[in-house]
Amino acid sequence: MKRKVYFDHNATTPIAPEVWQAMGEATANFGNPSSIHTFGREAKVALESAREKVANFIGARSSEIIFTSGGTEADNLALFGVATAFAHRGKHIIISQIEHHAVLESAHRLASQGFEITYLAPTRDGILLPEELAKVIRPDTILVSIMATNNETGTIQPIADLAIIAREKGILFHTDAVQQAGKRSINVIELGVDLLSISAHKLYGPKGVGALWVRRGVKINPVSIGGGHEQNRRAGTENFVSIIGFARVCELAAERMEADEKKFAALSEKLQAGLKEKVDDFRINGTLERRLPNTLNISFPGLDGEAIIIGLDMEGIAVASGSACTSGATEPSHVLMALGMSKREALGSIRVSFGRENTMEDVDYFLSVLPLIVKRLKALSKEIVEVK
Amino acid sequence: MSKDLVLAAMSGGVDSTVAACLLASEGRPVIGVTMKLWDYSKVGGDSHQDGRCCSLESMADARQAAVRFGFPHYVLDFQEPFFEAVISDFASEYLAGRTPNPCVQCNRFIKFRALWERARQYGAKKIATGHYARVEFSEERERFVLKKAVDLSRDQSYFLWGQTQKELAQTLFPLGNMTKAEVRQKGREMELAVADKPESREICFVPDGNYARFVSEHVGVDASGPVIGPDGREVGEHTGIYRYTIGQRHGLGISFGRPVYVKKIDPANRTVYLAYDAELWKRAFIVRELNWVSITPPKKEIGASVRIRYLAKEKPATIVPLGDGSAEVIFDAPERAITPGQSAVFYNGDLVLGGGIIEQVIDD
Numbered sequence: 001m002k003r004k005v006y007f008d009h010n011a012t013t014p015i016a017p018e019v020w021q022a023m024g025e026a027t028a029n030f031g032n033p034s035s036i037h038t039f040g041r042e043a044k045v046a047l048e049s050a051r052e053k054v055a056n057f058i059g060a061r062s063s064e065i066i067f068t069s070g071g072t073e074a075d076n077l078a079l080f081g082v083a084t085a086f087a088h089r090g091k092h093i094i095i096s097q098i099e100h101h102a103v104l105e106s107a108h109r110l111a112s113q114g115f116e117i118t119y120l121a122p123t124r125d126g127i128l129l130p131e132e133l134a135k136v137i138r139p140d141t142i143l144v145s146i147m148a149t150n151n152e153t154g155t156i157q158p159i160a161d162l163a164i165i166a167r168e169k170g171i172l173f174h175t176d177a178v179q180q181a182g183k184r185s186i187n188v189i190e191l192g193v194d195l196l197s198i199s200a201h202k203l204y205g206p207k208g209v210g211a212l213w214v215r216r217g218v219k220i221n222p223v224s225i226g227g228g229h230e231q232n233r234r235a236g237t238e239n240f241v242s243i244i245g246f247a248r249v250c251e252l253a254a255e256r257m258e259a260d261e262k263k264f265a266a267l268s269e270k271l272q273a274g275l276k277e278k279v280d281d282f283r284i285n286g287t288l289e290r291r292l293p294n295t296l297n298i299s300f301p302g303l304d305g306e307a308i309i310i311g312l313d314m315e316g317i318a319v320a321s322g323s324a325c326t327s328g329a330t331e332p333s334h335v336l337m338a339l340g341m342s343k344r345e346a347l348g349s350i351r352v353s354f355g356r357e358n359t360m361e362d363v364d365y366f367l368s369v370l371p372l373i374v375k376r377l378k379a380l381s382k383e384i385v386e387v388k
Numbered sequence: 389m390s391k392d393l394v395l396a397a398m399s400g401g402v403d404s405t406v407a408a409c410l411l412a413s414e415g416r417p418v419i420g421v422t423m424k425l426w427d428y429s430k431v432g433g434d435s436h437q438d439g440r441c442c443s444l445e446s447m448a449d450a451r452q453a454a455v456r457f458g459f460p461h462y463v464l465d466f467q468e469p470f471f472e473a474v475i476s477d478f479a480s481e482y483l484a485g486r487t488p489n490p491c492v493q494c495n496r497f498i499k500f501r502a503l504w505e506r507a508r509q510y511g512a513k514k515i516a517t518g519h520y521a522r523v524e525f526s527e528e529r530e531r532f533v534l535k536k537a538v539d540l541s542r543d544q545s546y547f548l549w550g551q552t553q554k555e556l557a558q559t560l561f562p563l564g565n566m567t568k569a570e571v572r573q574k575g576r577e578m579e580l581a582v583a584d585k586p587e588s589r590e591i592c593f594v595p596d597g598n599y600a601r602f603v604s605e606h607v608g609v610d611a612s613g614p615v616i617g618p619d620g621r622e623v624g625e626h627t628g629i630y631r632y633t634i635g636q637r638h639g640l641g642i643s644f645g646r647p648v649y650v651k652k653i654d655p656a657n658r659t660v661y662l663a664y665d666a667e668l669w670k671r672a673f674i675v676r677e678l679n680w681v682s683i684t685p686p687k688k689e690i691g692a693s694v695r696i697r698y699l700a701k702e703k704p705a706t707i708v709p710l711g712d713g714s715a716e717v718i719f720d721a722p723e724r725a726i727t728p729g730q731s732a733v734f735y736n737g738d739l740v741l742g743g744g745i746i747e748q749v750i751d752d
Contacts, residue, residue, distance in 0.1 A: 304509070307510070310509075311510060311511070314419065314510065314511075329467065330465035376509070376511065377509055380505075380508055380509055
């Protein structure tokens with residue numbers, strides 16, 4: 001049996017056993033939390049206790065948590081919820097060029113509905129600078145949305161410094177913290193933001209559940225309407241069992257984050273040292289200074305990242321290129337392009353993202369396979385050049 | 389059995405899915421690849437034909453089969469080379485007054501060339517497709533030979549005349565010895581969701597079958613001009629030469645008392661010439677891009693059975709190589725509506741001797 005190595009934790013993570021257990025136990029509690037009877041009340045109590053745990057995880061009050069179906073819905077709700085509630089005050093929104101598609105596509109939709117969007121460019125290192133944000137703020141700006149850490153490069157943005165610029169002008173600030181949750185601690189007070197998105201499955205929780213934190217007093221309009229769930233901000237019966245899992249995973253993450261980070265740093269160092277020794281021609285994209293240690297975005301000049309990923313997959317190793325795509329069309333990563341890379345360079349990149357269950361042996365195996373693939377691809381590309 | 393890695397091209401249809409799964413079930417190492425060749429939103433027409441090639445649904449069908457049979461499957465983007473080698477060629481051939489055969493071009497330039505380049509990147513030694521045809525090594529001829537499928541009603545060797553020896557050596561056609569009914573039966577036995585999927589005989593990137601719409605949208609030039617009647621007089625106007633093919637009767641909107649047909653399309657003057665049936669029967673034509681498949685290239689003339697379109701009957705002819713990658717083909721008896729742009733394929737029994745693209749019909 002071929003060895004299997006999963007290096008794609010920024011895409012999703014396996015569910016922690018403790019989380020499974022909590023979810024299994026929660027299935028007994030099947031009542032609708034909105035119901036008046038005992039069954040409903042018991043579920044409601046468990047739901048509110050879960051809300052409190054999720055709130056604690058990010059330093060918030062539990063009444064500020066809106067459970068959603070995940071990061072994408074949280075981002076959608078933040079952008080549409082704020083835009084429609086504050087349209088009377090202005091129609092200008094600022095986001096960055098390196099946002100997740102959940103934010104990018106929301107912004108595109110809002111642009112088609114009469115809002116004006118400014119796309120803030122990062123430095124070549126992938127950092128969004130507060131002074132650059134200050135330059136594009138206008139009197140009619142109502143919202144800034146900048147991600148806390150980038151999913152493709154792992155770059156950590158100076159959110160507190162960015163948010164203060166917006167807040168000084170009374171502009172709301174949203175951050176997509178989906179990749180940060182579980183990897184670095186999050187405190188909404190210290191960040192000084194107004195809205196923040198997280199998702200359970202990026203931190204060893206179940207898929208299909210996430211949350212939008214909205215600072216108390218900030219008005220947003222609901223996107224899904226119906227019953228009065230989530231304080232009239234997100235209609236629909238709560239995804240109860242998954243929410244219980246989400247809460248459990250928040251508790252676990254708080255305990256394990258520090259040990260995880262040390263481990264990721266060691267894995268990352270070993271992988272980079274191995275690459276230097278065995279594959280001379282490569283580059284790490286995005287700054288190494290402000291970065292989640294679990295993420296490495298690597299370019300191989302002149303090679304096709306997709307071919308590397310397939311080669312690795314055939315040997316049982318899972319890595320990613322840019323963001324997951326289902327249509328079959330190969331598009332270069334918009335994040336790497338925003339960092340000033342050419343289309344060809346961007347297509348020659350792969351993303352390695354470590355997780356809790358990875359070992360030094362996993363990195364050894366990766367380092368025993370990758371150089372052979374790189375060698376094969378180089379030999380072929382040389383041949384093609386010679387034929388031409 | 390060979391342990392060489394095989395790349396199986398999988399459109400998501402029943403044939404290529406069964407072909408890939410047959411190889412995997414024999415224990416051969418397989419990787420499945422669905423080529424993303426074009427996009428409905430870019431080729432226009434009716435985009436709600438979800439089961440067709442290159443739709444998300446067909447990719448999912450291929451993937452489901454691969455997962456069931458335990459081999460990897462990838463969707464690879466070939467939109468650029470496909471556009472260049474097949475779609476652009478298709479449009480420009482129509483504008484040049486010819487009737488192209490995009491499946492031939494796709495096999496030559498995409499499946500057995502561009503896809504092969506990728507196959508090598510992954511360490512694959514062979515490519516397998518769901519074509520109904522056979523490839524064998526002939527000791528006697530000391531070369532690879534291409535043969536018709538056992539199921540003659542499904543035979544696709546006509547589309548494969550462009551294969552070189554090197555390409556044949558690395559090609560597998562797992563369905564060559566099976567009938568379509570057997571393939572479907574096999575698909576059901578393997579519990580493949582696609583076993584009873586209806587098949588399409590339209591050109592994949594013109595899913596609504598409306599070639600004229602496709603060409604006019606893609607080229608967007610005025611190709612209208614005069615229609616000349618059988619007596620040499622102008623009888624009207626047409627809205628684009630790409631709307632016509634040699635031998636076509638319908639769609640002219642003009643009455644002559646007895647049937648008239650398109651005899652010739654002159655792209656330079658954008659003129660369509662009509663004639664009575666008798667004038668459509670010709671004996672000789674020139675092919676370009678000549679390729680000899682199963683035999684060493686002959687120095688002098690050679691007899692063969694020649695097919696001038698996919699569904700045409702083979703007719704005896706003599707092929708005279710002209711030495712510059714072209715040949716003259718002379719039928720024993722006149723043939724109706726020899727059409728430039730279509731492929732002429734030379735057979736000897738089951739054997740595909742070679743083929744080429746019809747360049748020009750020679751007037752007697």
